[in-house]
Amino acid sequence: MLPSYLEDTDLSSIKLVATDMDLTLLADDKSMPEGIDERIDALTEHGIVFCAASGRPALALRQSFPRHHANMAIVADNGASVYLRDELIYRDLLDKGLYHEVLARCVDSGRGIPVLCAFDDAYVLERDRKHEDVVGIYYRSIIYVDSFEDLDIESNKISMYFPDWDSKKQLDEVYGPEFGSRLYVTCAGDEWLDFMNIGINKGSGIRHLAENLGIDLADVAALGDTYNDIPMLDIVGHSYVMGNAAEHMHAHGKFLAPTNNEAGVLTVIDRIVEAAK
Structure with a gap:
């Protein structure tokens, strides 16, 4: 069992x-915890940057923080694009031939709903419009196409939605073996499932952000709950695994935070703000 977040007592140097x-900041019902705006204000007041690090695209993240996106950081698309105070400071692009290969594999399999991510826009097959209630939670600007074959756009990520909730099985049995040597899946x-270039992940996004801010990774706190958070949790000085995370995640954190439904992120932020006073 990981030590409690209460045992992380050296918080005064945290800058990010x-x-x-x-399942980390948001509750199980996708709701934002009450009081997040006040916490971001408090962090900013003490010179600490707040960052949303997500597989979601930047547009959806900006819309999630309407009061603060111009004063915070965003690591979007699992690190494939990074913004600081609404300025794009890093982006990564997939090879077009490779993204067509991945999309075709998904279409041919008859399993999963492929989404080609192009920063603020997302391309989805017209046949999959019936899944808009789920896809639209994460991708706010959806362009429906009859086929991916003729698309020639700049893309930084591919996502696939599996209605059977078997993404790990798909990773282990299909997409990891077939594409894991060429893409980070x-x-x-x-x-x-998310597909980015090898070396692109939330950890690389945090590195770009820390370099831009001129701060050490030892002075970064990160909170997460699942596989795509591992590269971020593994590199920062203060890593918190959520209390609702699967036990295998404990190997990638230094401390255990309260659960997402207990607003555990806010609890940790309150301690960081108190240490900064």
Whole structure:
């Protein structure tokens, strides 16, 4: 069992707080914890940058923080794009031939709903419009197409939604073996797979952000709950695994935070703000 978050007592040097969204900052019902705006204000007042680090695209993250996106950081698309105070400071692009290969594999399999991510826009097959209630939670600007074959756009990520909630099985049996040597493939929850270039992940995104801010990774706190959070949790000085996370995640954190439904992120932020006073 990981030590409690209460045992992390050396918090005064923290300059950046990065949190995952789903099942970390957000409750199980996707709701934002009450009081997050006040916490971001408090961090900013003490010179600490708040960062949302997510597989979600930047547009959805900006809309999640309407009061603060211009004063915070965003690691979007699992590190494939990084923003600081609404300025794009890093982006990564997939090879077009490779993204067509992945999309075709998904279409031909008859399993999963492929989403081609192009920063603020997402391309989805017209046949999959019936899943808009789920896909639209994460991708706010959806362009429906009859086929991916003729698309020639700049893309930084591919996502696949699996209605059977078997993304780990798909990773282990299909997409990891077939594409794992050419792309970083990770579960973004039980129902999503994400594909980025090798070396692109939340950890690389946090590195780019820390370099831009001129701060050491030892002075970064990060909170997460699942596979795509591992690269971020593994590199920062203060890593918190959520109390609702699967036990295998404990190997990637230094401390255990309260659960997402207990607003555990806010609890940790309160301690960081108190230490900064």
